[in-house]
Amino acid sequence: MSATTTWGTTTGSLLRASGLRAAYSTGGDTEVMAVDDVSIDLREGEVLGIAGESGSGKSTLGAVLSLTHRPPLYVKSGELEVEGEILRLGAGQEPPRLWRGKVVSLLPQGAMNSISPTLRIRDFAYDVIRAHEPGAKRSEAIDRARQRLTQLSLPPRVLDYYPHQLSGGMKQRVVTVLSTLLDPKLLIADEPTSALDVSSQRILIEMLRDMLEQRIISGVIFVTHDLPVLNTVADRIAIMYAGKVVEIGAAQEIINRAWHPYSGALLNSVLVPEPQVRRRRVAGIPGSPPNLANPPKACRFHPRCSLAMDICSEEDPPEVGDERRFSACWWSQSNPGKSVLSVSEVAG
Numbered sequence: 001m002s003a004t005t006t007w008g009t010t011t012g013s014l015l016r017a018s019g020l021r022a023a024y025s026t027g028g029d030t031e032v033m034a035v036d037d038v039s040i041d042l043r044e045g046e047v048l049g050i051a052g053e054s055g056s057g058k059s060t061l062g063a064v065l066s067l068t069h070r071p072p073l074y075v076k077s078g079e080l081e082v083e084g085e086i087l088r089l090g091a092g093q094e095p096p097r098l099w100r101g102k103v104v105s106l107l108p109q110g111a112m113n114s115i116s117p118t119l120r121i122r123d124f125a126y127d128v129i130r131a132h133e134p135g136a137k138r139s140e141a142i143d144r145a146r147q148r149l150t151q152l153s154l155p156p157r158v159l160d161y162y163p164h165q166l167s168g169g170m171k172q173r174v175v176t177v178l179s180t181l182l183d184p185k186l187l188i189a190d191e192p193t194s195a196l197d198v199s200s201q202r203i204l205i206e207m208l209r210d211m212l213e214q215r216i217i218s219g220v221i222f223v224t225h226d227l228p229v230l231n232t233v234a235d236r237i238a239i240m241y242a243g244k245v246v247e248i249g250a251a252q253e254i255i256n257r258a259w260h261p262y263s264g265a266l267l268n269s270v271l272v273p274e275p276q277v278r279r280r281r282v283a284g285i286p287g288s289p290p291n292l293a294n295p296p297k298a299c300r301f302h303p304r305c306s307l308a309m310d311i312c313s314e315e316d317p318p319e320v321g322d323e324r325r326f327s328a329c330w331w332s333q334s335n336p337g338k339s340v341l342s343v344s345e346v347a348g
């Protein structure tokens with residue numbers, strides 16, 4: 001098996017998630033199906049970006065993949081396979097505690113601002129390690145954190161600081177290091193750069209690259225609404241719309257040759273891609289994302305899609321392509337391998 005990645009050597013499958021379905025219970029019999037039949041895979045050394053408008057289900061997918069979901073969010077079904085070890089998810093299935101933090105670790109949205117201001121960084125480091133290794137000695141835990149900081153060229157003296165003594169960028173880097181102290185295989189980072197200035201974003205992304213190259217972690221799922229950031233960080237990108245992955249593929253393929261009408265519109269509304277593509281304009285996306293308590297029938301994007309055909313409102317769209325590069329779309333079915341950017345109705 002071979003694949004190219006900009007970061008390190010890609011060898012084999014790290015994560016295979018299939019048929020994930022998760023819903024928020026909203027009282028009585030009602031629920032919001034925020035992740036609906038999502039399947040993704042990640043190879044070792046890869047960064048998979050998850051992009052989509054607000055409310056498309058990105059953070060919910062991150063919570064499911066990291067096994068950090070809590071009521072009112074319930075995982076209804078699905079399967080995770082990490083390096084050959086299989087975990088079935090669903091009602092009554094309690095995920096093994098060891099997976100959380102050790103196999104998959106979540107760097108949640110807003111993590112750097114949620115750490116208690118009354119604890120020093122070394123206390124957090126001890127807490128992270130002690131949560132999984134109850135017998136861990138404080139001095140050994142802090143030593144491990146010191147070594148890890150040094151390994152990533154961060155000053156170990158930050159262990160003596162309180163969170164407010166660190167700049168925003170340094171705080172996010174330190175929180176990222178703490179979230180990987182248990183050497184998880186997979187890091188799920190939810191909007192890790194959204195509160196940072198451009199230079200701090202770049203430094204954090206370089207640190208993630210360093211973590212992959214040093215094999216501190218083996219893969220990253222990078223959730224963001226910030227497409228220019230994904231352009232610099234992701235090897236592959238999955239585009240989510242209304243709880244579903246509508247397109248997935250190599251980052252540059254998605255950015256320059258989107259197959260799905262939603263991806264084309266989303267990416268071109270914010271990214272400045274290659275010059276030959278930049279001249280083409282994809283129409284803005286009219287309307288707003290659907291209410292997931294009652295999503296449109298068949299293709300969920302059809303009410304907003306300029307390429308919609310009758311069948312789009314009648315039958316679920318097929319996945320055109322393969323698991324590494326597909327578009328879930330009837331238009332793609334009629335135009336296999338064709339980019340929506342080449343179509344006059346949307347390219348203008």
Ligand SMILES: Nc1ncnc2c1ncn2[C@@H]1O[C@H](COP(=O)(O)OP(=O)(O)OP(=O)(O)O)[C@@H](O)[C@H]1O
Nearest residue numbers: 024032034053054055056057058059060061225292
């Ligand atoms: N606690 C909750 N109860 C009910 N519905 C919820 C809850 N949290 C999220 N949702 C709904 O689930 C859907 C997916 O939300 P999610 O936060 O995963 O989207 P997102 O793509 O991460 O958005 P953002 O970029 O704004 O964080 C949305 O329709 C949202 O309204």
